[in-house]
Amino acid sequence: MSTEKEPSASENQSSPQLLSQWIEIQDSMKKQLITDDRFSWKLPPVCKGQIYEGAQDIRDSDRGKFLKYIGGADLSFSKTDPSIACATLVVLDVSTLEVVHEVSNTVELRVPYVPGFLAFREAPVLLELLEKLKNTALQLYPQVLMVDGNGLLHPRGFGLACHLGVLADLPTIGIGKNLHHVDGLTQHGVRQLLEANGNSCSDVFTLIGDSGSTLGAALRSTVGSRKPIFISVGHRISLASAIETVKLSCRYRVPEPIRQADIRSRDCLRKHGLS
């Protein structure tokens, strides 16, 4: 017996051929990426970080001009069978941060998680949920979607949020709860910048890699939270607009659309006897 590896148990390596194929796809799709504001709505007025009063007072002629529906998407996995997951897409009314619609699917994922290639595992099921929503409640289709995972903040500048945004042709924002170390960025470096900036009110700053390119932003979304969240452009939205949109939707550290999708996808697992 030599060190021949067995294809059964601990075979989690993806072949180099597949990885280079995935890289080709990412590089190719990246040509379609739009990183500025390409939508018709405007951020809601009176953005005090939370509910904006006067939402009901918007003139009818102005309806549709403002952001109203924000989507959030997430997956939860079975602890017993890591290939079984429940994917959930929620739609929130930005004026109340209440969930107005939810669609879920239980799925079996055959593509493994490989850092830098999350989209190949999660994008297909999320795209299905968007289609499902389009066919069942088109009037609630989100004007912008928040994805748990990064956008431009990615080794090749094309994370899950970009990938899904391009596929769905929808404005998307990437939300990372942990920093993907890219272009010289490190957790400690970011934290030090955050604390050096003082525990003042200005709790957001741009992430610029060693290469000099802007990759996203770190945001202390709650007054007391030491750990920031990481915002990056997905598709058809600028970083500035993405930051404002995220600020509008934060009740807790994790933006409400993502948080609700997370909670409800976990509930979905339990409800189906998985978990």
Place this chain on the structure above:
DNA sequence: GCGACAG
């Protein structure tokens, strides 16, 4: 060689 590596 060692460490890092979104979810």
Place this chain on the structure above:
DNA sequence: ATCTTGTCGC
């Protein structure tokens, strides 16, 4: 992602 309850504090 998941393994994990209570607990200290505003």
